[in-house]
Amino acid sequence: MSTLVIGGAGYIGAHVVRLLLERGEDVVVVDDLSTGAADRVGRATLAELDVAGPGAQESLEKLMAERGVTAVVHFAAKKQVGESVARPAWYYQQNVGGLANVLAAMENADVKHMIFSSSAATYGMPDVALVTEDTDCRPxxxxxxxxxxxxWMLADCERAWGLRWSALRYFNVAGAGWPELGDPAALNLVPMVLDRLARGERPKIFGDDYPTPDGTCIRDYIHVLDLAHAHLAAMDYLEGDAPIAHHVFNVGTGEGASVRQVVDTLGEVSGLDTTADVEPRRPGDPPQLIASPDRIGKVLGWKAEHRLEDIVRSAWEAWQAGPRRIG
Known part of the structure; x- marks a missing residue:
């Protein structure tokens, strides 16, 4: 019996892989290494594969059968909002097409459990203080x-062939559980700021005219290690015998922080000047997204343990442990 982690060499996936290995599970990682790195998967088996590419379904079926896979954790996806606006067809090919290949392989290999990496981006711009899982999804x-x-695809597969699944709607993930597993790509706010500081440039804030107290976007920032533990809680839930009462879970803290607050906190933690330049808004950014974590607490027994300063400090320590140390 083993767990297949697709995208397990990436930022979030590598944290889940390490936790699974620490509790003694056999782990197989599939990753195309476009944003991940082979040295992040520890002693897990690594198969290099693009799940949205030609022949992916057949390769996945074979791997699942050979390794006795019983559960899949699916991270692999493109995730830049602005890029998705500019290249929508490609995003559908990668994210929807890749998932379709994985689900078809699971059906043929009789693998019945999946944890799906979803997103708060499913909600769009909800006009509520706290977003619950029952909030209308209008991306x-x-x-x-x-x-x-x-x-929707997971729900359809549940009806068609009995898939047991959970979708975790992440809010804004940051930080590092271990210094060597810091976010390697400058695609999220904290590493984007650190990347600019490492190049001797000022951070950028995209829009300071939103309807928020300081004019910058407000988000619910979740520590990546807390998020990784949520995946294990969801896996344990699926492996039980009870009917699945809920499939979709917000993963957040229930607290919001503005972009400017995050940038300022990074300055406090690092001792660096993080005075930012303000740029125009990016397309597709809602002013505020804060999770209600009530459901995941009640059903899975999960709760975030880290707050903003913990998140930012761990991200800073991970950056300083890497090849682009500042100062």
């Missing part, structure tokens, strides 16, 4: 649309 960009379609 405002192709990235969010691909994640919502992914949830």
């Amino acid at each position: 405002i960009n192709p990235y969010g649309e691909t994640k919502l379609i992914g949830e």
